[in-house]
Amino acid sequence: MSCESSICQVRATVMLYDDSSKRWVPSGSDSPALSRVHIYHNPSTHTFRVVGRKLQADQQVVINCPIIKGMKYNQATPNFHQWRDPKQVWGLNFSSKEDGATFSKAMTYALDAL
Numbered sequence: 001m002s003c004e005s006s007i008c009q010v011r012a013t014v015m016l017y018d019d020s021s022k023r024w025v026p027s028g029s030d031s032p033a034l035s036r037v038h039i040y041h042n043p044s045t046h047t048f049r050v051v052g053r054k055l056q057a058d059q060q061v062v063i064n065c066p067i068i069k070g071m072k073y074n075q076a077t078p079n080f081h082q083w084r085d086p087k088q089v090w091g092l093n094f095s096s097k098e099d100g101a102t103f104s105k106a107m108t109y110a111l112d113a114l
């Protein structure tokens, strides 16, 4: 990723809401696993995106989601924040309230900067 810089990194389980089964499902293959989730800023295109990779060996990308101007970011609980993109609802189950606070500060910064 050319000249993108990380403005925050936290640990969270990345989840998607499955409308058909009405259940939260972990993003990526197999069981819910902790991921390292970044918000990257691309200064040349002035864009931000959420990128997360599994902590385990395969480093599978479990989220790669642009942050859209005007997007509503909902802090359902101190440890679980969520937002909608055109196709689905993303949820981050943070490993700590502190990680939740760190992420929400960076997300708010990004949304304010767009």
Ligand SMILES: CC(=O)N[C@@H](Cc1ccccc1Cl)C(=O)N1CC[C@@H]2C=C[C@H]3CC[C@@H](C(=O)N4CC[C@@H]5C=C[C@H]6CC[C@@H](C(=O)O)N6C(=O)[C@H]54)N3C(=O)[C@H]21
Pocket (backbone or CB within 6 Å): 015, 017, 024, 072, 073, 074, 076, 077, 080, 082, 083, 084, 089, 091, 093
């Ligand atoms: C207007 C609008 O889109 N509204 C959205 C929210 C929203 C508002 C404004 C802007 C964007 C968004 Cl996204 C909306 O209402 N949605 C989004 C889909 C979600 C699904 C289920 C129901 C079930 C209840 C609630 C929920 O998810 N909640 C409660 C805390 C709870 C915490 C942990 C996560 C972890 C996995 C699951 C669990 O515990 O097993 N879980 C939870 O169970 C977690 N909810 C929601 O939250 C629902």
